Structures are given as structure tokens and as C-alpha cells.
Amino acid sequence: MPRITVDDQQYEVAEGRTVLQALDDVGVLMNGVDIPHYCWHPKLSIDGSCRLCQVEIEGMPKLQIACNTPVKDGMVVRTQSDKVATARKSVMELLLINHPLDCPICDQAGECKLQDYAFDYGVEHARTDMPRRPAKKATELGPTIVFDQERCILCRRCVRFCREVPGTGELGVFDRGDSSLLELFPGSKLDNAYSMNVADICPVGALTTKDFRFKIRVWFLEDQPSVCNQCSTGCNVSAARANNKVYRYVARRNDAVNDTWICDHGRMSYREFAENRLTRARVGGADAAYDHAVNAAGEALRQVRERGGRVVGVATPFASNEDLWVLRKLLAQLGAEPARFAVPRGPADDILIRDEKCPNAAGARRLGFTESSEPVGRADLAIVLGHTTSCVALAGVENVISIDAHGSELTERAQIVLPARTHAEYEGSFTNWKGRAQRFVPLVEPTFEALPMGAALAQIAAAAGLEGWSEPYDPRRVSSELAGQVEAFAKASLAELGDQGVELPS
Amino acid sequence: MKPETRRKIEELYPLYPHKRGALLPAIYLVQEEHGYVSPEAARELAELFALKPVEVWEVLSFYNMFYTEPQGRHHVYVCTNLPCSLRGARTMLKGIEKHLGIHSGETTSDGRVTLGHEECLGSCGTAPMMRVDGRYCENLDLEKALRIVDELE
């Protein structure tokens, strides 16, 4: 393993890596070792044209770009010397020659790498007042992206992304010299399932999303780590919250799951937190207080139990590992059969999108639930989480207790309805298709009464007079219990998961 | 693209280890048909070479001698680089502009001549000069240049 010294600090790095890759591998790039850069991206091919990552390497007379210099044992790198500082100033000044002064109207402001590096490494005063080269302004690049051609600094990340990740290759750079422009083939659009990633990787405000346009200034946002719940990949996201609302998802890096990408559908799914929510509990078709509905549910359960009727538990692969564990415990205590669950499916690709359109089918399987969309048959009572099991399958059930975040045909038909929280509103974990347990954290607080599914189940159990449900619901306690009691969930307690998740034993 | 052109392009493939090496010659062949490459023709080229259409357009836009818009029947390009300018090339160009009634970069309204200027054409010892379609016209003065231009049909 080669050893390199960067700014007098030694690092042991992997063979065959460039300086930037090696520093990224050991987690210090822009996190202890400052080598600002534009065109390089850890998940795209090497470009080498922005020239910002130039560093001094002992023994080499000219500055070298860190993104394309292979590491060698004994290499000595300096990133903060005067020569490097001057080079960075040059690049920053030259990038601003043709860049429009758009900050006041640009979405990127506050998370703009041009602003950031100009501030940290650039010159203090502009020496040019010449008109910028003319280019397109705020045009549609396709259904999802707004394009401001004037702002483009020609790092070509987006060009490489479209060619290398979705493979659709819509973008190119036309012409040459300072007439170079980022463009589409005449008459075409940027339209692929991953298009919005270009806004993530664009260092400036040349490519921004329509979805986020002019919504809020990023300095009002607070980012929290979460995961997408639209398929069994479980892409990692940063959810941005302000004003008790989630404003957007941005892809969050996880080299074991989604690299730095997320599909457009998943990225937009944060909207579900605010759409079509169940805000009132219901009993017998009429709005009711939450407590009242809980008690009604508990009473119904107690009665069925007393006369030895059939209780069926129906899970949803949208519930968390902890929610599902609570359901399993409850059904075991009732002596009922294992919970069943249905898995919604749809088209998949070989990039990130999987056919299981839910985040936690793997969790349900690991808990021994039965995967089935067959009719449940005759039953006295069904406790139903979510709405992935259809009304048709539940036609034989006399009394349906529905615990769900969103309205559906099922919640219309259920006898008792308890609003649940979305995964933006409580803490928990999902298990993705590869058996990786990944944590999500509460982002916002609902403005109406709603509980995590597991908490609602616990309250119903207590109301039904079952033993052992008196303690207030604590997701951490539940998850420790799960990790301790089920082999397949060892090491998956919420306290241990961190931001990158943990791979569970197979 | 005429089938004839397609055939000629396919004949070029074996000359290069990767097919794409034949792209520049192929573009010339397509240009021989209409004088320029339209988006449709670019799409056809993209298909032939297993490229994305935008990759073909990138190549078209990069090179001076590829045109993505209809051209005049004749190209008259005056070199205006330093050695030629020292010997009066730019004055000569202005004279041609006046004579044709168009500016450099434009085409006469009858579609006969597209006038332009180019960087060094490698004729510095015989300056001023111009490129007329595929040939060089050297050792010019305005009079000679206008005679040549007027003779173009």
C-alpha cells in the first residue's frame, strides 16, 4: 500500500488511485485536506479541464492536477503553498470572466461551489466589466431541469453523467474556445429517469430543478439524513426541512447503495409527506378523537379474543423494521398466524430502480411474515398497516382496523381508521434488497394527531387489555429488542446504524 | 442520405481499428450531397456509427469546415491571419464584401457565394490569398479576387 504525504500528514492509500481518489477514499478530501475542484466527481470519469485541483508535487516542476495524478509511494503533495494559491486565484478569476452576476436570482446561491471557492480561493476584486458571452437563459432542458446556459462553467460533469450513468447521453458541448456552450442535440430533451441528478452535480446554477425553483433560499434549510421509500434500493437522501416542511430530497452518498445518485421518481417522493394525508381518526365512518378510535379498536380486539375469533395481521412493506416487530409481537401474543404482506411491483432497470416498489419487503421477510396477495378469507378482525393489501383480499374480514398515513380505498372502507406517521415524522429503519438496514430520522412534526405504526399498535394492545404494553412507545427500545431477539436483525439497532446503514447477516 | 453515400461510408470502416475513425470522412461525404449536414442527416450518421446524435453534432460544431446550415453554391474564404493581413488581406476582404453587397459570414441573396474569413491557410508566401471551394487562389489583389469571384456560377 503506497504511503503519500499531503501537507506534512502521511496517508496510507490504495494502489492505482489518483491523489484526489486516494484522499476521497480515506475520507479527508474537503474534510481536512482542501483541494477545491469542479470537473472531478468521485463517481464519474476523470475530466481534467477545470484546472482548479492543481497541487504541488515534490520533484515535479509544474503544478499537477490532483484528479489525474496517480499516487506513488513516497509522493509528497502540498496543497496550500503560494504557487497553488496563485493558481487557484487565476482559475477563479478566469471562470468569472464570462459568468453572469446572477447570485441574487440564482437558486444555487448558498450552495454554489463558484461562490464558495471564489470566497475561499479567489480574487477580491473583479478586473473586468466586459459583457459576458451571450447564451440561453432560464430555458427548459426537459421536463425536470431548468437550464441557464450563461452560468455554465463547462466542467462537463453533466455530459459525463448522462453518458455514463443512465447511458442516455443527451448533453454535449458544442463549438470551441470561449464560444463553447453546453447544449442538447437540436430538438431533443433531457429526459431520462435520472435527469435531476445533473442539478445535484452541477457546481453552479446552470442546471437546477423545476421542482425547487425559487421555493426557498438554501440557507433557511436544514439537511437531515434519510432514505427514499419508493423501492427496495433505499437510496440515501438528504432531506431539507424548514418551516416544519420538507422542501426537497437531494441524493446522499452511500457507496454501498446508490453512490451519489437517486432516480427522479424517488427524489420527488418527498411530496408524499404533504399529499393526501389522513388527518382525523375515524370510527364507523365518522371522524373521531384519536383516543376514542384507539379505545374502540382495543375493545374490538378484546371482544374477538374473548370469543376465540380469528385475528389477522396485515403488514405493509412501507412500515419500518420496528413497526413490523411490534406487529409480530402482538400477533404472537394473540396466538394469531404470522402477518401477511403484499409487495407492489413495477418496472426496474439495472441502475438503481428495483421492481419491488417499497422500502422494507426484506424486513417483513426477515420477520417471517407471509408474502401473499391472496384473499385473507373469513376473519373476525384484521389489523391492517398501510394499503398495499387490497380491499378485495380483505373482503372476508368483518372488522378492519386501518393504520395508515395516506387515504385510500381501504381507509374508506375500514371500520376504524388511525392516522399514521410517514417516515418523515418518526425514527426507524428499513431493510433494503441487499439486507442493509438503513435509518431514517424525524424531519417534521405533523400538525394533526398521528402515531408511528408501531406506537398505534402498542396503544391498541394496551387498550385491549393485553399484558406488557404499558410503557410509553420508544423506537430505540423497540429496535434494541429487535436486534437482540431476532438473529436476522443483529446489529441493526437504531443506535448502531449511523448514516450509512449496516449490512445484516444473510 | 443517399444509399450511394451510405455505401461509400461503409467502405471506410476497415481503414480504422474503430469504426468511429471514419466519422470525419463520412461527414465530408454527407456534405457533398447538400453542402451541409442537417439534424436528420446527423441522426443517420449517429445511427451508422452507434453514437448519440449529440456526439455527432459536437463534432460538426467543432470544425470550421463542417456546416450545419445551408451554404451558398460556392465558398469564398479569405485568409485574414497575420502574414496575409500584413499584405492587405483585410482591405481586400472589405472590397469583396462591398462588391457582393454582403458581410463576411453571409451568403449572397441568390445563393451563389458564401463569403467568409479563415485563419492561416498555409499560403503565407503567396499572400493575400483565398480559398475558393476546394482550391487556393494565391498572389491576389482586389482586382484579381473580384474576377475570380465573378466567374463563379
Added chain:
Amino acid sequence: MLTEPFVKKYLTEHYGDDAFHTLAGYERAGGFEGLKAAFTRKPDEVIDVVKQSGLRGRGGAGFGTGLKWSFMPKTSDRVKVLVCNGDESEPGSFKDRIIMERGPFQILEGLLIAAWATGAGKSYIYVRGEYKLPIERLRKAVAEMYVRGYLGRGVMGKKGFDHDIVVHSGAGAYICGEETGLLESLEGKKGQPRKKPPFPAQSGAFGLPTTVNNIETFAHVPYILARGVPWFRGFGTEKSPGTTIFGVSGHVERPGLFELPLGTPLSEIIQHAGGVRRGHSIKAVIPGGMSMPVLPPSQLDVKMAEEFLSERGTHLGTGGVMVMDDTTCLVRAMCVIGYFFRDESCGQCTQCREGTGWVHKICERIEAGRGRASDMDLLASIPGMMEGQTICAFADAAAWPLQAMLKHFRGEFEDHIVRGGCSFPESFEL
């Protein structure tokens, strides 16, 4: 067709012979003696001969040809490629053109000798697209070689020595004269130079081991093999042996081509071209193609070889001498130069793309009479921002002319700013 050189030595000796560009004519004049001599030696020996000859590349960089050939891997399971750079687009340079037009077989013979020496199986001659006649001549020459059995399987009957040559046309982009820009263009892409590593000898044309040399470089090789190293070193200087074809243009009485030994004084070359225009005096001379730093009249005694020119802060480049007389407004000249680099930058590297644009815009503003006092320091600071920090040397080539202009003629720029206009009413028009 380009007029033959006014002064000839061994390279252009037969350029007045109308048949020299045909196979029969070339052989009559002694062609292929070099290749036959190469065949009597082992490939490694041929590389040694070329090394000993001291032949430097004639494309502008002056790198040792034999040394470059030795970078080609000795063994390879993939075909090795030679690329002949005929993209001659350096303003002031028109020598390769005449070799292609009048002496195409010199190039082909040189390529075959290189192929023998390096084990290359394939050559591409990349010629700039505007050179229609040179391309035609080369293609005809190649065709004649195939008919005669001098190309294809078993060149000249030598079993196991197969070689193919393809003449490939560029499409109008100066940057395709840059080694890796050429390779990109040859591969059917935009001619945007590549990062190094990897180097062409490891991964060049189509990823194959490749050696790139200039047209004129290949043309000298047959004479070295045929007549020997001592003979070759009898021309030129210790460090820069041989002749080169100098091009002289601009304000001289007899512009044209002159084959002269390297090391000939610049003033002598200008004399061959009839000296400066009658009634005028020399104001400035660019010695080696427009990228090379300009020289003031006091420096015209310099010997035209790289080792002497670099002492004076400039370079041989392609030996394209451009003479500017006392009528010339150098600010306008700088506008022409600045426009060229701005137009021809491939656009990848920040410093080059934006720097060339900025320089041109500032020069134009000064020329138009809207210069500011702060413009001088501003202009002077830009070359340093561009030099030595980009993927290829284009940014350096773009920076040097401005640097040199400001070093030797700063006063003229300042004057232009102060006066708000030009002091040279007879200067060429912009």
C-alpha cells in the same frame, strides 16, 4: 500549387522536377535508397542511426526524433501505429505543404523507415482539411505504392514486413496539430487534447502504441539513412543538425520558402527573401510561427536554431518568419494574434478558454481607442495565469506572443491608450 523554394538544399533539391511527385520520377531521382539502406540494418540499429543523427522534430517542439522512436514498445500484441502530422496550421508556416505537394514520396519513405525501425504496422497521415492538393498528391502516391508492392503485405518483397498507410483529412481546427488533439480527431471526435498520462507510446491512436512526427521530420529520414550521419551532421549546428525549410512572409520583397541549414542567421534568411519592403525598415520579426515570441530589430543576428533562439527568449517553432515593417501597428497585430488564439482554443481548460478571450477583448478595446491605464498591468498579468497549467501547450503558445509584445513594445501599447488611437496611419487595416 505552391511555388518551389527559392533556395534549395537536399530536401527540396528536386522540387522543380514536375515528375518528382510520381513514383517513377521519385525513383529516377534516387528515391528509396534510404529505405533500402534501412533494410540492411536491424530495427534497433535504425533507431540508433536516427538518434545519432540528432534529427529534431520539425513540427515546432524540436524533440529528438530517434529518442521519440525509442519510446515505442519493443514488443506489442497490438498493432503499433505511426501518425504523420500534416495539420500545418501555425500562421506563417507553409513548408509541410510543399513537401506534400512536390515530395510526397519523401514522407512515405520516411514513414516506412520508421515502420521498419519501430515495428509499426500502420500509418495515418493526418492532413489539414484545407490542403486539398496535398491530400490528392499523397493519396495518389500511396496508391502508386500499393500497386508497386511498396505497401501492403511484404513491403518491397520483405516477408513479414507489412505496412498500410491511410491519408486522413482534418476539417479545420488548429488544435488538431497538437499531438493528442490530432489523435482525438483521427478517432472521429472533437480535437480536444488529452491529459497525459497516458502517453501516446503507451496508448495513442485508438488506444494503440503510437508515435507522432511532423511531415518534414519524416521527409529528412531517408536522406539520413541513405547518405549517413556524418553527411547529415555536416548541415546545421551541433545541437540542431540538418536543414529546414524556412518560410518568410509579411513585409519582404520576395516572400516564400527557403531551405537552409539550421543555424543560419535570421538576417540572412530575410535577405534571401529580398529583405524588408523597399523604402521601409524592419520593426519586428516573429521567428518561428505566430506562437513564438517576437524579436525586435536588434535581435536579427540570432542564429535560427532552437539553442540560440531560446537564449534570446524565443523559439524556432516551425521556422515561419514573419516580418513587420515600420508601418505596422503592433497593437493591431496583437489583435490579429489574439483573435487567432481565441478562435482556435479547444475550450477545455479554464485558463486557456477564458484567458484567450480576455486577452483578445482587451487588445480590441485598446485598438479601438478605449484603452485604460490599468489595461497594461492587466494584460501583463494574464500570460502568467495561463502558462504551464493546462492540458496542452496551446495556452503557452497563446501567452508567449503577448508576453513578448509587452516586453519589447510596451511603449506602443501605452501610446495607443494615451492617444486613444493609432500612431501608424499606414498600418495594415484591421
